[in-house]
Amino acid sequence: xxxxxxxxxxxxxxxxxxxxxxxxxxxxxxxxxxxxxxxxxxxxxxxxxxxxxxxxxxxxxxxxxxxxxxxxxxxxxxxxxxxxxxxxxxxxxxxxxxxxxxxxxxxxxxxxxxxxxxxxxxxxxxxxxxxxxxxxxxxxxxxxxxxxxxxxxxxxxxxxxxxxxxxxxxxxxxxxxxxxxxxxxxxxxxxxxxxxxxxxxxxxxxxxxxxxxxxxxxxxxxxxxxxxxxxxxxxxxxxxxxxxxxxxxxxxxxxxxxxxxxxxxxxxxxxxxxxxxxxxxxxxxxxxxxxxxxxxxxxxxxxxxxxxxxxxxxxxxxxxxxxxxxxxxxxxxxxxxxxxxxxxxxxxxxxxxxxxxxxxxxxxxxxxxxxxxxxxxxxxxxxxxxxxxxxxxxxxxxxxxxxxxxxxxxxxxxxxxxxxxxxxxxxxxxxxxxxxxxxxxxxxxxxxxxxxxxxxxxxxxxxxxxxxxxxxxxxxxxxxx
Ligand SMILES: O=C[C@H](O)[C@H](O)COP(=O)(O)O
Ligand SMILES: C=C(OP(=O)(O)O)C(=O)O
Ligand SMILES: [Mn+2]
Numbered sequence: 001x002x003x004x005x006x007x008x009x010x011x012x013x014x015x016x017x018x019x020x021x022x023x024x025x026x027x028x029x030x031x032x033x034x035x036x037x038x039x040x041x042x043x044x045x046x047x048x049x050x051x052x053x054x055x056x057x058x059x060x061x062x063x064x065x066x067x068x069x070x071x072x073x074x075x076x077x078x079x080x081x082x083x084x085x086x087x088x089x090x091x092x093x094x095x096x097x098x099x100x101x102x103x104x105x106x107x108x109x110x111x112x113x114x115x116x117x118x119x120x121x122x123x124x125x126x127x128x129x130x131x132x133x134x135x136x137x138x139x140x141x142x143x144x145x146x147x148x149x150x151x152x153x154x155x156x157x158x159x160x161x162x163x164x165x166x167x168x169x170x171x172x173x174x175x176x177x178x179x180x181x182x183x184x185x186x187x188x189x190x191x192x193x194x195x196x197x198x199x200x201x202x203x204x205x206x207x208x209x210x211x212x213x214x215x216x217x218x219x220x221x222x223x224x225x226x227x228x229x230x231x232x233x234x235x236x237x238x239x240x241x242x243x244x245x246x247x248x249x250x251x252x253x254x255x256x257x258x259x260x261x262x263x264x265x266x267x268x269x270x271x272x273x274x275x276x277x278x279x280x281x282x283x284x285x286x287x288x289x290x291x292x293x294x295x296x297x298x299x300x301x302x303x304x305x306x307x308x309x310x311x312x313x314x315x316x317x318x319x320x321x322x323x324x325x326x327x328x329x330x331x332x333x334x335x336x337x338x339x340x341x342x343x344x345x346x347x348x349x350x351x352x353x354x355x356x357x358x359x360x361x362x363x364x365x366x367x368x369x370x371x372x373x374x375x376x377x378x379x380x381x382x383x384x385x386x387x388x389x390x391x392x393x394x395x396x397x398x399x400x401x402x403x404x405x406x407x408x409x410x411x412x413x414x415x416x417x418x419x420x421x422x423x424x425x426x427x428x429x430x431x432x433x434x435x436x437x438x439x440x441x442x443x444x445x446x447x448x449x450x451x452x453x454x455x456x457x458x459x460x461x462x463x464x465x466x467x468x469x470x471x472x473x474x475x476x477x478x479x480x481x
């Protein structure tokens with residue numbers, strides 16, 4: 001947890017928040033430590049025995065070994081107790097008592113880990129969260145795809161440009177985007193840079209979200225600025241309603257000073273096991289393992305093999321876990337994933353992030369949700385309306401159409417409402433910057449605009465304006481419950 005309050009503003013008594021000396025367990029400390037050491041040894045042994053998809057071919061294994069040791073000696077980036085609180089929040093979202101907003105870059109880069117970029121991404125997420133809170137009438141769990149989202153799975157291991165073929169770019173934590181042979185060689189030192197960039201990012205995010213920047217009154221003023229733009233008049237009615245609600249709260253004597261800080265969590269895809277494993281640590285309270293590289297980690301569509309190293313890895317850690325499900329997800333496989341990752345059926349432990357595609361979600365999702373519900377498992381359902389809607393524009397840019405993104409979210413709500421299950425949140429690739437990567441939105445970005453400010457090194461993100469539009473539209477959907 002970053003910040004001092006729960007989404008509902010009520011501190012949770014008795015929840016361990018990170019002190020290594022506080023122990024809620026009655027088990028003797030030496031037994032807890034021994035259990036933890038054993039769990040860590042098992043995790044490491046499984047790591048070498050199982051196949052891990054989408055890993056770089058590090059050319060220098062000795063250098064990799066040194067890096068793994070270095071990472072293992074570094075402090076954790078998050079605390080186990082924070083992860084547990086987030087599990088509780090995800091459990092709330094599973095039953096409609098909270099709504100999750102996960103957002104951030106497709107691929108963070110070292111160069112873009114600047115104060116301004118981080119501030120603008122946090123600001124965008126806070127603005128969206130304020131609108132969604134109004135629409136949902138429940139707390140919004142704010143999670144950045146930040147501070148660790150430096151590695152990418154790729155469709156192809158190589159990239160060809162003008163007849164030259166090189167290894168694909170796999171994220172700044174692996175290789176360099178520049179299209180040169182040396183730049184594309186995986187360099188394990190990048191794992192260390194990734195740790196430091198994540199640490200600096202998280203530090204600033206913690207400062208922003210606890211230091212006054214996240215004050216609801218500021219966030220509300222920023223949203224007023226959004227509405228002042230005539231392109232956004234479609235959202236005026238809801239913005240006016242939010243304004244009235246704020247004035248009502250004020251008149252009732254609401255303590256706005258108490259709303260100056262927010263909880264904010266960090267998430268990324270647990271892709272590079274050479275990064276995630278050394279950051280996996282024993283929780284001294286329980287002997288359980290936590291991946292301390294982020295609060296919430298997920299397994300991607302390309303790495304969720306039941307017998308693969310990624311699913312094994314997340315099954316051994318106690319963080320809240322996400323698993324992406326694409327349109328071809330097999331229902332038996334999905335049920336076995338639950339057995340592996342959430343054998344005890346702990347609410348909040350497992351989130352399925354569905355990314356079906358706007359044209360497919362209404363056919364592909366109901367069968368899966370139905371069977372999962374029938375199995376008795378409580379999972380949190382989140383919609384990623386980005387990854388099933390990517391295509392190459394005539395100009396050659398990888399893009400997504402804002403209309404498709406909205407349509408997938410609409411389908412997600414429809415499916416869950418018709419089944420009586422809970423649409424628990426959204427997962428989006430976004431930036432606070434004024435980029436031109438996705439088509440459409442009120443600014444009506446068209447193919448010929450994409451080249452004007454296309455910055456992403458991987459997938460196209462919603463820009464600040466499109467992100468807020470999405471929030472208003474999803475708030476409308478939430479309000480129609
Ligand atoms: O972010 C997700 C994947 O890494 C990305 O969509 C893969 O893109 P590619 O198909 O260009 O490799
Ligand atoms: C790789 C990603 O998604 P998926 O695994 O769903 O393709 C991602 O979220 O960046
Ligand atoms: Mn992506």
